[in-house]
Amino acid sequence: MKRKKLLQALSELLGQKKSKKLKHLDELKTLLAKLEVKRIELKEKIPLEKNKRKRKRLGKELEVIDAQHAKGLKNLQKLENP
C-alpha cells in the first residue's frame, strides 16, 4: 500500500516537473516570437524616422533585440537538447 502511494506521488512529481519545463519552453518561445515581431517593427520604423538621433537610438534598440533573440535562442536550444 505504502509502495503504491509512493509511486503515485513520484509520478505526480515527474508529471508536474515535465509540465513546468514545458511551460517554461512555451514561455521562452513566446518571448522569442515577440522579439521577432519587435524586430520586424523596428526594421520598418527605422528608415521612416526623420530624426537622426532617434534613428540612431532605434538602430541600437534593434541591436539589443537581436542580442536578446540570440541569447534566448541559445537558451532554448540548451533546454530542448540538454
Added chain:
Amino acid sequence: MLKKIILPTMLLILAYGFWVSPNFKAISAGVAIFLFGMLSLEEGFRAFTGGALDRLLKRATSSTAKSVLFGVISTSVMQSSSLVSVITISFLSAGLLTLTAGIGIIFGANLGTTTGAWLIAGFGLKVNIAAYAMPLLVFGIILIFQSSKALKGVGYIFAGLGFLFLGIHYMKEGFETFKETINLAEYAVAGYPGVLLFTAIGIFATVVMQSSHATLVLTITALAAGQITYENALALAIGANVGTTITAILGAMSANEAGKRLAGAHLVFNSVTGAIAIAFIYQLVDVVNWLSSMVGIANDDYTLKLAVFHTIFNLLGIVVMLPLLNKLVVWLEKILPEKKPEVDQPMYLSESSAEFPGTAVQAVRMETERVFKAALRIVIDGLGMNKDLVLSDADLEKALEAQTRVHQFDIDAMYERHIKGIYSAIVAFISRTQFSRRDESSTDLQLLREANTHLVEAVKETEQLQENLARYIGSDNEIMREAYNRLRLQIGLVVRDLEEMRESSGGVLDVSSLNALRLVVDEDRKHNQEALGELIGQGTVTPTMGSSLINDSVFAHHISRDLIRAAQTLFATSESEVTEAGQQIELDESDLNEIARHSD
C-alpha cells in the same frame, strides 16, 4: 538709485577737498592708508584662522567670563574688533559657539578695542611712529611674497601694522599743519547739543569708514592738534562705539539667525553703553579726571584722558549688561526666531505606508519620482539649458550654440532645497522597513534606494561639470566652447529621450529602449574621447584645457548613465521581472559591452 548717487557724490566732494586743501588731502590719505592697514591686518590674521586661532577660540569660551576675557585679549592683539566679530559670527553660524559665549566675546571685544586708543594716545603721538612703519612695510611685503601660508600671514600683519603707523603719521601731520591755517575748534558746540551732534558725527564717520578704530585715531590726532575740544572728542568716541556695530550688522546679513542675533546683541550693547555714556557724560568726566590724577596722567593730557574715558564707559557697559546677558539672549531668540529652511519634505512616507510591503514600495517609488523630476530640473538648469527647450522638438544644438554665457545656478542650494530632505527621508524609511522583509519588496526597496543614489550622483556630477562649462561657454576659445556645448547637448538629449520615451509609452519604459539609449551614450563618450585625443594631439588645446575636458567628459557620461539607471528602476518593465523565461533573454553588462564592441 540712492546707492548709485552716493559714491560719485562722495568722490566729487573728496576731489574738491583735495583741490582746495593739501592738509585735507594728507588727512584723508592718512585715513585711507590706515584703513588699508586694517584690511592687511585682518588678512594676516585670517591666514591663521581654521587652525590655532580656531582651537584657541573653542577652548577659551567655555564660560561667560572666559569669553569676555578672550574678546578683550584677542581684540587687543589683533587691534580689530571687526575681525573678532566676524570670526565669532562664523563660529556661531557653524554651531561651534553658544550665543551667550558669542555675546561675551563681543562685550570683551568692545573693551579690547579701547587698547587702540591707549596705544595711539600713549605711543603713536609721542613717538615718531613713521620710523617704525617703514621697516615693518619692507619686512611685511617681502614675507607676503613667500609661498608659505604662515609667512604670508605674518607678512600681512607686518604690512598692516606698517600701514596703520603710516596712516596715523599722515593724519597727525595733516592736523598739525591744518591748525596753522584753520582752527576747527572754533566750530565746537558746548553742552548737550554738542554731545549729541558730535556723537552723530562719530556714528556717521564710523559707518562711512567701517572702522571705529579709524574714527578714534582721527579724533585723537585732531584732539592732540587742538582742532576739536575735549568734550566734543568724548562724544565722537561714543559715536564711534555705536557706529562700529554697522560692520557686524553687515557681516550678519549673510549669516544665519545665530549670526543675526549676535549682531543684534552688539547693537544693543553698544547703543545702551552709548546712551549711558551720553546721559552721565559729565559724571564720567569727573571720574576720568579723578582716575587720571591717581595714575599720574597730566591734567592737560587730553588724548590719554580720552583713552581713559573710552575704557571706562565700555567697562561700565559690561558691568551693566553682563547681569542682563541671559535675558538678552532670550529676547534675541524671541525677536529673531530660527527660520525653518524651505526644504521639500516627503509626501508619501507615512507610518501607515511602512506597515505593508506593497504600500512601502509604492510610497518610496512615488517619492523617488519626485527626486527624479527635481534631479532632471537641476541637471538642465545647472548646465544652463532651458527646460522647455530640452523637452521640445526644437533644435537643441543650435539653441545651445547661440548661448554666449551660462548663468552659474546654485546647484548645491537647489539640491539642499529640493532633494536632500526627500532623499534622507527615503533612506531612513527604507532602513526602518527592510529588516523584517525578506521578500521581493525588500529587493525593490533596495533598487529604489540605488536609483536615488544615482540621481544624487547625477546632481553632484553636474555641480562638478558646471564651473568649467560656465567658463568655457563664455570664453572666446571656440574649440573649448564647442566641446563643452557638445557635452551638455549630449546630456540634454538623454533627458529629452527619457521624457519622450515615457510620454510615448504612457509612463512605462521598455528595458530594451533604455539599453539602446545606454549604448548611444557610451558611443557618444567614445566619440568625445577620440575627438579629444585629436585636439590634444594637434596641440589645439593646452594640456590644462585637455585635462579639464577629459575629466568633464567623464562627468558628463556619468550624469547620463546615472539618469538612465534611475529611470530603469523607476519606469521600466522587464519580462525578467514577470517570468523565469524572461530572465533568459535579459541582457547583462557583458552582453551590452559585447554589442558595443560589435558596433565598432
